[in-house]
Amino acid sequence: MKAGIRARRLFALSLLALPLTGWTQLVLSPSASADPVRRTTTIVSMGDSYAAGEGSPGPGRTWQDPLCHRSSNSALNLGINALRAASPFADPYVQLNVTCGGAKIDVTDGASGGILSPQRNFASDPNAERPAQIDQVEQWWNDNQLGIDVLTIGAGGNDAGFENLVRACGVPWNLDSCDGFMQDDLDAGLAAMRGHWAELIKAIQGDGQGGSRRLHAPVRDIYVTIYPDPTSKLVNGQRAYCDRQPLTDPVMGSVTGRESQWLSTVAVAGMNQVVRDVVNDANHQARDVYPAWHVIEPPDWSNHGWCAAQPWTNTYLRSQSIQGDEWGTAHPNLAGYSALGSEIQGALYYLNNGVRDASIRTTISAAHSNLPLQILAPGQGMPVMQGGPLDYEQFTFHASGTTVQVRSERSGKCLVNDPARPPFEPGAGIVLGDCASPSSRWDARPAPYGAWVFTRGFRMCWDIWLATTAWSAPLIQYPCHFANNQRWWI
Structure with a gap:
């Protein structure tokens, strides 16, 4: 690593007409400076409801994409907006966001997919269908020929069946603990998640033999976000798992401490470890192109679970209050997405760096x-x-x-x-x-x-x-x- 790199304006790209389909989100931040020596940074995002911002709609319960529940308050949007604000030279950022609530990486049975296969059966419109997210990005690149500085991906929880686990644990007065009767489902879900991630990695960077690749846009760096653990609070400085709290909530108030601990140490930890493993594999396997893969870890959530005094996670009732439906349950609220956005900003802060000043001699x-x-x-x-x-x-x-x-x-x-x-x-x-x-x-x-x-x-x-x-x-x-x-x- 080299220290002491000074920020300096470099260059900008002129962006003319950028063709977009009706379901993609593109944000082009205008420059605050007339200096033409600036660069344009392109960030593309794929993923599921945690990436899209489910649980924290915009003002007036608005969504940037109502079908996908894509929010202006997602961690991605908050983190990238902070990058823009921190840029010493107001360099423009182009952001293409095709994240969508309910998205899986892939399916093998013709059901609703998301990233590698079309997504359908939306809660608000069962007849709607969206192309695979990777195909949306590929089409956008074909139309615009912009290289991708950063690709973010947040996905896998739906492939692992995490929503079904939470629902099973939240059945009121269930005599059987969900950690017993849902373990086989989790094991199968984690295996499917690992397999679907392997497919996605090959679709992005190929298999080293010129096959499998579906995204042909040049991608420099890929950042994969993993899931926060929303199951606990602190009591006298010690972590305590949510135990039928808040009692008034018809779903989360039914999850016992034992079930919360299982969700934390087995389900969430298992999903996140799959992501860490596949990212490590992606950086070392045979491939046709060599983007660098990185993991963005979530912040410490131990005192901000759904039962905490200052929760970063929605319960069923909070979801109904915030967005008028149940789909934000067990998803971050605005405070949670703000904390996640800070981690994204920190991981991508290098995008605001500049090369050494012209007066400084350096080696390369x-x-x-x-x-x-x-x-x-x-x-x-x-x-x-x-x-x-x-x-x-x-x-x-x-x-x-x-x-x-x-x-x-x-x-x-x-x-x-x-x-x-x-x-x-x-x-x-x-x-x-x-x-x-x-x-x-x-x-x-x-x-x-x-x-x-x-x-x-x-x-x-x-x-x-x-x-x-x-x-x-x-x-x-x-x-x-x-x-x-x-x-x-x-």
Whole structure:
């Protein structure tokens, strides 16, 4: 990791007509500054009711999408709005949100799906149907050709059957504890959830053999949100599971302490562990492209369960009061989504970073090898290559219109693609060249942990061929796949 990266305006993309279907949500934040040297960040979101914001509708019980109960108060919207507000330069954010309450990742029996298969049987309109969320995103990318800086996914609970578990535990005066008669259902649900997540991962990044991939948009980083545990409060500083509390609630007031503990330690913990496992698998399995997968953990919910004095989770009666129906039961309220949104903002805060000021000389090292770039001589057309630990070149970054130039301090020349090769030819070398050349202009985009990606319109990225760690390996341009040999420390 490199410290001390200063925020600086880089570039913006002009967004003209952005075709959208009637059920997607797109937000384009306008800039507060006339300075044209800014970037546009694209965030796309897929997921279920927890991602959509069920349980916390907008003012007047309004929804951005009434069929999906997609809310302006979702954690995603609150977190991204906070990012916009914190941007030192009011950089515009494009947000495509296709999350939908009730969505599953996939189904195998032709029932209602969500992310990988069409969703139907909505509570408010049983005859309505929505295309698979991944197909909505793919169509949007085909229409607009915008690379995706961040893809967020929050899903799996419906595949695991979590709603059915809560309903079973909330049956009034049930003589049998749900942890006994629902365990087999949970085991089957967790197995289905794991299998559906494996399908989704392949649909996004392929299987390493050129198959299975359904999302062809270039995606840099994927953030998966996991579920908060809404089952407890603190009593004298110790965690106490909700035990038939609040007693007046016809559903949550029937859940015993034993059942709450089972929901917490077996059901919620089991679902979240599945997500952690599949994210780890996604980062290490054979694939066709290499987005980096991350998990966003929820904040501490131990004193904010449905029975707490300051709950972050709705009961049945609170759901009826807040949104006029039962579907917000066991979902976060506005306070809960605000807490989750803060975690999202924290995880994505790097999106507001800027490259070093033009007055600061710096090295550039490939993330896969930690070896710096070097240039053997300062002449025109000299190739840029991966050097040894002590063989390095110093560079400065210069904003130029809507892009950035990378200039060798020793020669005063800029990094350009080889003028003897076509502008977007895969494998073309990057060499020293004239700073007046159009090919000297690159998109510089911040990545997690202080890394950067240098692209040309998300089509070509800086790349060390085959991720070799050999000294003198050439710096080339190559179709963006975002593995570590296309990420850079500066």
